[in-house]
Amino acid sequence: MTERTEHFDEDLDLKASSRFSNDLKALFEPQRGVPPEVDRTVLDRAQKHFAQMQPGKVKRLRIHWAWRIAAAAAVIILAFSLDLTKQGGPTTDSFPISETRAADIDRNGRVDILDAFKLAKQIESAGPAETEWDINGDGLIDRGDVDVVALAAVRLDKGVL
Amino acid sequence: MNKTMSIILTGICLIVPVLAQQSDQGYSTAHSGVRFAPLYIYLDSGNKSLAAYQFELEAFAGQIKIVGVEGGRHEAFKEAPYYDPAALAKDRIIIAAFNTGSDLPKGRTRVATIHLQIIGETEPQYELKLIVAADADGKEIPAEITFEKGE
Numbered sequence: 023m024t025e026r027t028e029h030f031d032e033d034l035d036l037k038a039s040s041r042f043s044n045d046l047k048a049l050f051e052p053q054r055g056v057p058p059e060v061d062r063t064v065l066d067r068a069q070k071h072f073a074q075m076q077p078g079k080v081k082r083l084r085i086h087w088a089w090r091i092a093a094a095a096a097v098i099i100l101a102f103s104l105d106l107t108k109q110g111g112p113t114t115d116s117f118p119i120s121e122t123r124a125a126d127i128d129r130n131g132r133v134d135i136l137d138a139f140k141l142a143k144q145i146e147s148a149g150p151a152e153t154e155w156d157i158n159g160d161g162l163i164d165r166g167d168v169d170v171v172a173l174a175a176v177r178l179d180k181g182v183l
Numbered sequence: 184m185n186k187t188m189s190i191i192l193t194g195i196c197l198i199v200p201v202l203a204q205q206s207d208q209g210y211s212t213a214h215s216g217v218r219f220a221p222l223y224i225y226l227d228s229g230n231k232s233l234a235a236y237q238f239e240l241e242a243f244a245g246q247i248k249i250v251g252v253e254g255g256r257h258e259a260f261k262e263a264p265y266y267d268p269a270a271l272a273k274d275r276i277i278i279a280a281f282n283t284g285s286d287l288p289k290g291r292t293r294v295a296t297i298h299l300q301i302i303g304e305t306e307p308q309y310e311l312k313l314i315v316a317a318d319a320d321g322k323e324i325p326a327e328i329t330f331e332k333g334e
Binding site for chain 1 (some may be wrong): 191193222234235236237267269270273275276277278279280281283298314315317321323
């Protein structure tokens, strides 16, 4: 901790030579702006270039874009008018009334869950099957037919059979 | 230029009412108070096994929308029951289910849960009608149907 700190720059010669000074100036001199002649030439050429475009061409270009916008608007309107945001779930409206009549498995004059229940029991017991129980017409009497009968039972618009 | 502007303005005039109409429903419900609540459906078949049921629910004296249907508590009716998908977003639904197995509930059991969207402050009233209940042999049995409102 006894270290001495000494300065030895008291007699330092800070004068630089004029040549060195000029070199430094040239090196760090700020760059000059674009000369006005160059600026004017660029401007003239740009004006000439845009003057070559015919007014009709510009108008056609604008109309072209207008049609694109109009077409996009028409698509949006159509999409909203069709209400594409609604998800179309499965409905029971797809099968005709004749199939609904066939769904009356126990022939009591109404289609309810007991028809589906009896058909399911019949399928599980592998008992004798009637061809008309193939409600969905796929050539098989299986769980698919049971589902069709059950869905016929819960239809909101089934009315009176 | 005038033609272009007129096309754009016509487009805007057509789009704005359509968009307003689309958002109208959501906006009005947001301001009139919308809440969701379950409705638990119970069937009491007494000392007989319950193998199949069908009931109809209709709401009145309030504005509701059915938004979902769930099965019951007992294993035999745990799966989602049959219902018409067209009933969703309406206030009337017919629900049915059956089980051909031997493990069937007796007494009072929850057979289904109906999820409702209740719009407005009016407390809806429900009409619940049992269409049919049957035992394991497919024989109709007397049963009592009730509901409980959930939070």
